[in-house]
Amino acid sequence: MIGFVFSEEFLQRSVVFALPILFAAFAALISNRAGIVNINIEGSMSVAAVCGTLAGHFSGSWILGLIVAMLVGVGMSMLLAGAALVLRTDSFLSGIALNTLATGLSVYILYAVLGVKGDSSSAPTAAIPNISIPILRDIPVIGKLLFDQSLLFYVAILCTVFLVFLLNRTKLGTEIRAVGHNPAAAESVGINPRVVKTKALILCGVFSGLGGAFLSMSYLMYFSAGMVAGRGFIGIAAEAMGVGNPVLTALFSFLFGAVTYFSVGAQTVLSFPYQILNTLPYIMTLIALIIYAVIQKNKQSKK
Amino acid sequence: MKRKMLAFFASFLNTTATFFRKKETKDVIWETIRTLAMLLFSLLCAVVVIALASRDDPGAVKVFLTAPFEDGYTVSRILTESIPLMFTGSAVCLMSRAGQFNMFVEGGFFVGAFVSAVLAPELCTGTSSFLVPVLCILAGTVAAAALGYIPAKLKSGLGIDEFVSSLMMNYIVLWVVLYLLNNVWGDPEVTNATKYLEDFAKLPFLSRDNELSSGFIMAVAVAVLCALFLFKTKWGYEIRLTGNNREFASYSGIRTDRVVVYSQLIGSGLAGFGGGVYLLGNYYRFTWKTLPNYGFDGFVIAIMARNSPILVPFASLFLAYLRVGAQQMSLYTNVQHEVIYIIQGIIIILFGAKFLMDMSVKKKRGKEMTV
Numbered sequence A: 001m002i003g004f005v006f007s008e009e010f011l012q013r014s015v016v017f018a019l020p021i022l023f024a025a026f027a028a029l030i031s032n033r034a035g036i037v038n039i040n041i042e043g044s045m046s047v048a049a050v051c052g053t054l055a056g057h058f059s060g061s062w063i064l065g066l067i068v069a070m071l072v073g074v075g076m077s078m079l080l081a082g083a084a085l086v087l088r089t090d091s092f093l094s095g096i097a098l099n100t101l102a103t104g105l106s107v108y109i110l111y112a113v114l115g116v117k118g119d120s121s122s123a124p125t126a127a128i129p130n131i132s133i134p135i136l137r138d139i140p141v142i143g144k145l146l147f148d149q150s151l152l153f154y155v156a157i158l159c160t161v162f163l164v165f166l167l168n169r170t171k172l173g174t175e176i177r178a179v180g181h182n183p184a185a186a187e188s189v190g191i192n193p194r195v196v197k198t199k200a201l202i203l204c205g206v207f208s209g210l211g212g213a214f215l216s217m218s219y220l221m222y223f224s225a226g227m228v229a230g231r232g233f234i235g236i237a238a239e240a241m242g243v244g245n246p247v248l249t250a251l252f253s254f255l256f257g258a259v260t261y262f263s264v265g266a267q268t269v270l271s272f273p274y275q276i277l278n279t280l281p282y283i284m285t286l287i288a289l290i291i292y293a294v295i296q297k298n299k300q301s302k303k
Numbered sequence B: 001m002k003r004k005m006l007a008f009f010a011s012f013l014n015t016t017a018t019f020f021r022k023k024e025t026k027d028v029i030w031e032t033i034r035t036l037a038m039l040l041f042s043l044l045c046a047v048v049v050i051a052l053a054s055r056d057d058p059g060a061v062k063v064f065l066t067a068p069f070e071d072g073y074t075v076s077r078i079l080t081e082s083i084p085l086m087f088t089g090s091a092v093c094l095m096s097r098a099g100q101f102n103m104f105v106e107g108g109f110f111v112g113a114f115v116s117a118v119l120a121p122e123l124c125t126g127t128s129s130f131l132v133p134v135l136c137i138l139a140g141t142v143a144a145a146a147l148g149y150i151p152a153k154l155k156s157g158l159g160i161d162e163f164v165s166s167l168m169m170n171y172i173v174l175w176v177v178l179y180l181l182n183n184v185w186g187d188p189e190v191t192n193a194t195k196y197l198e199d200f201a202k203l204p205f206l207s208r209d210n211e212l213s214s215g216f217i218m219a220v221a222v223a224v225l226c227a228l229f230l231f232k233t234k235w236g237y238e239i240r241l242t243g244n245n246r247e248f249a250s251y252s253g254i255r256t257d258r259v260v261v262y263s264q265l266i267g268s269g270l271a272g273f274g275g276g277v278y279l280l281g282n283y284y285r286f287t288w289k290t291l292p293n294y295g296f297d298g299f300v301i302a303i304m305a306r307n308s309p310i311l312v313p314f315a316s317l318f319l320a321y322l323r324v325g326a327q328q329m330s331l332y333t334n335v336q337h338e339v340i341y342i343i344q345g346i347i348i349i350l351f352g353a354k355f356l357m358d359m360s361v362k363k364k365r366g367k368e369m370t371v
Helices: A007-035 A041-059 A064-088 A091-114 A142-147 A151-169 A171-181 A182-189 A193-219 A231-239 A246-269 A274-278 A278-300 B002-021 B023-053 B060-069 B072-097 B104-124 B131-158 B162-183 B217-234 B234-244 B246-251 B256-283 B294-305 B309-332 B339-350 B354-360
Strands: A130-132 A148-152 B204-206
Touching: A007 A041, A007 A130, A007 A148, A007 A171, A007 A193, A007 A231, A007 A246, A041 A064, A041 A231, A064 A091, A064 A193, A064 B072, A091 A246, A091 B023, A091 B162, A091 B294, A091 B339, A130 A151, A130 B002, A142 A148, A148 A151, A148 A193, A148 A274, A151 A171, A151 A193, A151 A246, A151 B002, A171 A193, A182 A193, A193 A231, A193 B104, A231 A278, A231 B104, A231 B162, A231 B234, A246 A274, A246 A278, A246 B060, A246 B104, A274 A278, A278 B023, A278 B131, A278 B162, B002 B162, B023 B339, B060 B072, B060 B309, B072 B104, B072 B217, B072 B256, B072 B309, B104 B131, B104 B256, B131 B162, B217 B234, B217 B256, B217 B309, B234 B246, B234 B256, B256 B294, B256 B354, B294 B309, B294 B339, B309 B339
Parallel strands: none
Antiparallel strands: A130 A148
């Protein structure tokens, strides 16, 4: 049991489970910073996952699959933009709407293209490659963690750096923060909140697309209905814990990933009912939210 | 005489004209026209989506539209399908009137059904009375409300967003119930199922031939009671005021943290009640392996009903009609019933769109309902 938690494999696999949560969290982060409540990430990820895996299967190229997934993610985000910014439906409701729509759409696409229901295991995709660096991967403890991972792990690290840079060092980042903080004030200094929000949503779509692609092109080689399984929502929780800070968000995503892997991995090690283990990531999210809220409350009462 | 008649006629015209010129009447008429137009439009969307999905099945659209009215049985299927929607729809109405986006309607429905299903065979040993279903459903309601108290209290006490916490609760509840179902309280002879109910634990039928349970009456009654509660009681008034503007409500002396809690408690309880009624009336044993999605459907209903519980039965019947149509369609043709989710998504966006509201109600009237 203890050996299981402290094994190299545990760290490595935790990252695998953390990646979709991380991309979802980044998607939530960028739209939250621009002041849009976006709960549609779950749905975007599942539509992106099905489109990516199908594109990968038919073209035989994972690059094309990945691009399609990202484009579809952006497309879903643009639907949210259309609903929330143009039709002015409450963004929360639009999110629920698009999640519902995504449930139908992903099954519909799967059926329209392959004529099957449920999953596309009959049409395995071209997988996003793993990058394994000789010598370095043999470093004890961190070797496998850092140098024997899916390509998207390195993309995720780049994304973290990119987000920190974008938010703190670029004009768009300043605009996003300004609009998220106070749209009226931002408008008064000549920023168009709608344009900025749309740009943020495009980025959000790219992240959701990456998350979806990871699930159906790297974690598994096919799409199955309901495979996102709340990861989009756990991502939102990770973002809430990370208070809009990309690095903290990434760390919390890793933590959530580790707990998720523990609940899956421990099923083989422990003779414990798997249903109870499956509740762990969600209980952990709840507890984390509570701890965070208590800390915030204490801070406020000290002031 | 003639003059009298004329005068009467004129005054009649006048009252009619003022009636139609009155703002409220105008609004109601506009609202009705707009709602009907949107319903027609969503039906049109449904037809287009299905037509696209069924190029090799030209009859699919016709099946979708007409099959629900084929015979008494399919009509009663519409009524049956609308039962859970009415419960979760009313629950969502209550909570979103208080400004709470609690997703535990989903988990509450699940728990309510499970608790009633587990309790019924236990109570049945030795007793056979009409009290059995009543007690079972009551237990389901209490269980759901008790669990719904967690996100509610977290919101009012610590300010934790009830949306995320209630979603997490849903997943926790799902897995715990599945554990209990397979290891503790399930039927030992069948996997993932509770024991089959005794006859007197089932709710009575309204129509035995068409398998319509009396749960339908309860569902309608709940919607009506919710409307009365919301508009005719002090608590309902507090809920509406808090939802409109929490700060204003607390300045006017309402303890809004309590409103936040009890609106969600009642909402979750209603969901549990619905779960129990639906199970004892239509399923007879608990076999769900996933969350049945009725909670999210509740949001669709609440939006179509503009958060008015009194409109919930109509919205539920419409959605139930679409669903039965879709199920019949997937029975007779190759098109799957999941396409209905695409249409539900479109409905939410359309009905929630403030853009469309501004188009019909020209004058901006203070603060519009946000949901």
